[in-house]
Amino acid sequence: MKFRVATMLSAWALVLLPLAVQAEPAQEFVLQNGMKVVVKEDRRAPTVAHMVWYKVGSMDETNGTTGVAHVLEHMMFKGTKTLKPGEFSQRVAALGGRENAFTSKDYTAYYQQIEKSKLEKVMALEADRMANLVLDKEEFAKEIRVVMEERRWRTDDQAIPRVYEAMNASAFFAHPYRHPIVGWMSDLQSMTVDDAKAWYQHWYAPNNATLVVTGDVDAKAVHALAEKYYGRLARKTLQVTRPQTEPPQTGIRRLTVHAPAENPYVVLAFKAPTLRNVERDDDVHALDVLAAVLDGYDNARLNAKLVRTDKLANSVGAGYSSIARGPVLFLLDGSPSRGTTTEQLEGLLRAEVERIAKEGVSEEELKRVKTQLIAGQIYKRDSIFGQAMEIGVMETTGLSHRDIDRIIDKLRAVTAQQVQSVAQRYFKDESLTVATLVPLPLSEKKPPPASLRH
Template structure:
């Protein structure tokens, strides 16, 4: 164990020496308002090209849940210049892969391709930023596709349905309580006009972020961006998104779901929490989550509930602060056989109370810090992951500095701040607690 202080010192040195590699990120804004981030990584002759729109499922009009994600699918259906499917076909003909994703706060489109094809990717992505063409022949079967997607990834997976029920209970007013893919009965009514209206309102350079990562210089990437995206006029009618916010939460909520498809019953709890916009609070919560649930072996909850008391198959804690309006802290326990969900929940709550009373284990705290510093090194290996970090951060409204100094913010957290942050978990008014369980024998007969 004599190694520990030595390691900490040397790791510090490694991280201090990193900038040569890590400091290859540049940020600028085109005249039409489109933000541009370039992350240089010359290890392989490949680039990731991503366009992020600051619009997502939380910006949908009433009764149109799922339209942001439906539009994402329809963006592959062609423009005035590109036939349906041709976008992906051209990417593939150039040896690349492409896809897209929708979240509550953002919608993103990306390609991975040989670095010398970057201009072509920009040309096509710029084309579909403004010139999407949609016919009924195209949107109708695609609506069946998203309904099938919902059937496959939500309705056939009881844990996902449970999660939907939990979120719907956590948010009384804010659209984070509506599933990204949409509610089935509303998805069934979506049409091409809805998609077009959403597209015209939100897709424009002054609502977009370009992230290029890989084997390209910042200057070259910016020059290409000016050529392809710079020509698109800003939309003067773009408005700052305004969403229904939460009223005060005065009562905790509880959800119980019984389903014969449940293999392992568990208890899940979600709390409304600060976002990354509150850097200090968010950093303390991130450290709290790492201490409580960051390891399947040494984290506080696993150690207490699984190793010491033997009441849990597993126990977890997680913090998600990368959101525009509300963050979330979640806890959970899957009890061992013979322990009820009620007993499991009580043990989970007692473990949190004990943690707050006893304070942070200094050695564990140091190990977590150690791993966070090392994770910076490992993260450099994943250029697409780095690109995503900037895309998510900028689209939820962080600035580049807030994204880049996050590790420093984590490093500055004290054990006392972690314990203060844990008080969030002691007030259940802003929380929902869910039980996912099998039907009782009686009900099954």
């Protein structure tokens, strides 16, 4: 996660923060069948974002069926008892809206953006496929080929995605985050329509879903519509999954990926804490600020020194996203310039963190960085869809939409001493996985299939 925002935003961030905090709060309801409904009124434009988030993602899969969460996401557009394959999307388009879906490690979400008077119609469509999906064997056979082609083009034939896939498989031994969201190819090849049916029957239930509606709406009216369309759906007994706890790492893990690419590349992944309690997890907020110190704006430390001044790298970065259901990583990455090796760049990246661990950051730099970071957090809310995304992510990862503003408060309160402290404690060899890309000639790279060219 990179926190790059325009200079204008940083100048106004602290001025606008009180206004952001004073904005109309989201309202929450729970239907009798256990479905949570969160509504955020925002009347700046006559549009609405309607999203259904299922608390199930690739981390809930088991060996042999990796990728099934993503495959089912595709199949959700293939018809219900009353809709033909593709008709869902056609109806949303006829209403003047746009729609899509996405699968992550932690959740699967479906959304429509629509003119406010059409909300009831898309809600009826979404509730229909929550309960009445038809999983046809022939449609599945066609769609699984699409997913396999997607995997080939977006991962197998792309150098950097291959590096990250291998890095995750090495950084996590036991936790299912080691599996790619799209699934391993062998699992896709052996997957059947019955695997998708079982996933749908086990997880797609109102009591495993959160409805998020943002935009030009009345919360009480949305509640009534939710009761009408989702409230009549039966709750299910959800499948119980056993925890898969990642064992402590005891030393550096290294791996190398050989793939067609223009430049070498290296990524360093350190085990880091996940946000569980906004009030108590102060290290998480300090690590957010540290990531911004390193790579939060155009002239942040990594880019200023390694790219602009020393010219030892073509690109560098830092990333940390603490909001997840499972364990998370703090990433340092970069592509060395000519004359610099990936081994040297690895040391240079670590040296910049070590410099903060030894010398700390000045109050002036800290203030500038936090202003940029907070500006990025606030301006995500300028979009109706962005607000719905923020609420949905929080709710499906074990936090609450009520924590959103409090996170900003906690970021503002981070001290220079806290930033120095986390730099000292979380970047040890025993928590590190290093993945290196060794480029092969680009002539070995295959062109994308016609169906995936844009």
